[in-house]
Structures are given as structure tokens and as C-alpha cells.
Amino acid sequence: MRLYSYWRSSTAYRVRIALALKGIDAEVVPVDLLAGQQASDAYAALNPIKAVPTLVTDAGDVLTQSMAILDYMDQIVPEPPLLPRDDAVRRARVLAAAMVLATDVHPVNNLKVLRRLQSLTGEDAGLPWVRHWLTEGLAAFAALIDPDTPFCFGDTPDLADICLTAQLYNAHRWGVDLAPFARLAEIEARCLALPAFDAARPENQKDASR
Numbered sequence: 491m492r493l494y495s496y497w498r499s500s501t502a503y504r505v506r507i508a509l510a511l512k513g514i515d516a517e518v519v520p521v522d523l524l525a526g527q528q529a530s531d532a533y534a535a536l537n538p539i540k541a542v543p544t545l546v547t548d549a550g551d552v553l554t555q556s557m558a559i560l561d562y563m564d565q566i567v568p569e570p571p572l573l574p575r576d577d578a579v580r581r582a583r584v585l586a587a588a589m590v591l592a593t594d595v596h597p598v599n600n601l602k603v604l605r606r607l608q609s610l611t612g613e614d615a616g617l618p619w620v621r622h623w624l625t626e627g628l629a630a631f632a633a634l635i636d637p638d639t640p641f642c643f644g645d646t647p648d649l650a651d652i653c654l655t656a657q658l659y660n661a662h663r664w665g666v667d668l669a670p671f672a673r674l675a676e677i678e679a680r681c682l683a684l685p686a687f688d689a690a691r692p693e694n695q696k697d698a699s700r
Contacts, residue, residue, distance in 0.1 A: 491516035494536070494544040496523045497695035498663075500596060500656040501556040502543040506695075507652045508560050510686035512567040516545070520697035523601055541600075557592055560649065572649040584643050584650050587634040591653040595627030599660065620664045628661065628671050637673075640680055647681055655681045659692060 493509065493516045495502035509516050521527045521542050528540045537544040537554045545553045545562070553559050564572045574581040597603070604616045635642040635650060642650035658678045661668060668675055681687045692698060 491548055492519050492546040493517070494519045494521050494533070494542055494546075495695070495697075496521050496528075496542045497692045497698045498659075499523065499542045500660055501541070501592075503656040503659065503690060503692060504556045504592075504652050505543045505545065505559050505563075506690035507655065507687055508563050508572060510689045511570060511647070512563055514563060514567055518696065520695075522697070541602075557588075560652070570646060572652070574643075574648075580643070583634065584648055587631055587642060587650040588653040590627055590631045590634065591657045594630075595623055595657060598623050617664065620660075621666050624657070624661050624664065624666045627657070628666075628668075628674060632671055632674055635673075641677055647684070647687075651677060651681050654678065655687060 491514065493502070493505060495506065495518050497520070506518070508514075521533060523542065527533060528537070528542065533544075534540050536546070536552055539554065541554075543554075543556055543559060545559045547553065553562055560572055568575075573584055599620050604620070607619060608616050631650075631654065636644070639645065641647045642654060654674060655678055658668075658674065682691070688694065
């Protein structure tokens with residue numbers, strides 16, 4: 491497999507975590523978003539939305555969108571599961587929490603949206619914009635997860651923990667006040683203490699700092 495990734499991309503970070511958790515080998519191919527490599531004809535032929543991640547399977551199938559890729563990995567390597575398999579309501583709760591960060595917070599804060607926002611309103615608009623949506627999204631996420639488990643919904647990390655860890659990387663980067671989110675910070679620390687999460691950290695990628 492090949493994973494087209496950018497070290498700071500939270501969506502690619504999600505996929506790297508899941509690959510490591512499930513022990514799936516994949517060659518990581520860096521795509522420099524700041525340099526615009528995602529807009530090249532060759533890459534756009536793989537991923538028409540011109541974003542990361544893109545996963546090319548061993549069979550040559552091309553998969554895009556991190557949540558779809560995560561679902562694919564959960565199907566081909568069931569253990570450890572990213573979503574509950576024997577409780578439909580709990581599965582929906584985990585998925586709902588994950589989607590708060592994946593579909594409500596991330597899309598309005600990604601690079602192309604920020605660049606467009608800044609082109610319309612000026613450079614000073616980006617930081618308050620990102621902090622607002624991250625703070626609002628984290629508050630909603632915190633209200634949706636279990637109140638007293640080591641991870642978001644139990645004793646082991648799942649899809650919600652993956653999305654949380656990736657999004658908190660952005661929160662730290664953008665200077666979001668995390669004082670109201672002590673439980674989320676504790677979960678993040680537990681996740682990052684695990685080898686799979688640690689290996690997937692942005693700063694541990696071969697293209698880091700580019």
C-alpha cells in the first residue's frame with residue numbers, strides 16, 4: 491500500500507494512526523501541501539479533490555477521504571476495531587463524536603479554506619477563525635463522549651480517540667485555550683503514550699518541517 495500524506499495534515503494523521511494500530515504496512519509518500527504538490531496533474535489524477543490522504547491499496551485501488559479510508563481498514567483488518575461491532579447505539583455515538591471533528595471542525599479550518607478566507611478578509615482573520623471553530627467543536631465533542639473512561643468511549647482507543655488526537659494537534663499548533671478541556675487533554679496523553687499513536691505523530695514523519 492501507499493499512503494499519500496502531509497506531515498501536518500490532521501486527516502492524514504488519522505490514517506497513519508489507524509495503520510499503526512492495525513499493523514498495516516504502507517509506504518508513506520509525502521505530498522507538500524505548502525508547495526502545491528496536491529494540485530499537480532499527476533496527483534489530481536489520483537485524488538480529484540486535490541487533498542490528502544490518498545491510499546493506494548496492494549491491488550491498486552485508489553481510496554480518498556480519511557473517514558472512508560478508516561472504514562476500509564476496519565473492514566480488511568477487524569482488530570482492533572475502530573467502531574463497536576455489537577452495539578448499534580454505541581457505534582452511532584462513537585461515530586457521531588468522531589464526525590463532529592471530522593466533518594464540522596476540520597473542513598472549515600483546512601488549508602485551502604484558510605487561504606481563501608485570508609484572501610478575502612486579510613491575514614489577521616485566520617487565527618481567530620480557527621480558534622473559534624476548534625473551541626466550539628471540542629466543547630461539543632467533550633459533551634458527547636463517556637464521562638469517566640480512560641479513552642473516549644472505553645478502555646481502548648477507537649475512532650473518536652483517533653479524530654481527537656489529530657485535531658488536538660491543530661489546537662496546540664494554533665494556541666487554542668485547552669484549559670476547559672482537561673478530560674480531552676488526559677485522553678490525548680494516554681493515546682500519545684501508545685506506540686501506534688506516537689509513531690504517527692506529525693513530528694515523527696519523514697517530511698516533517700517541510
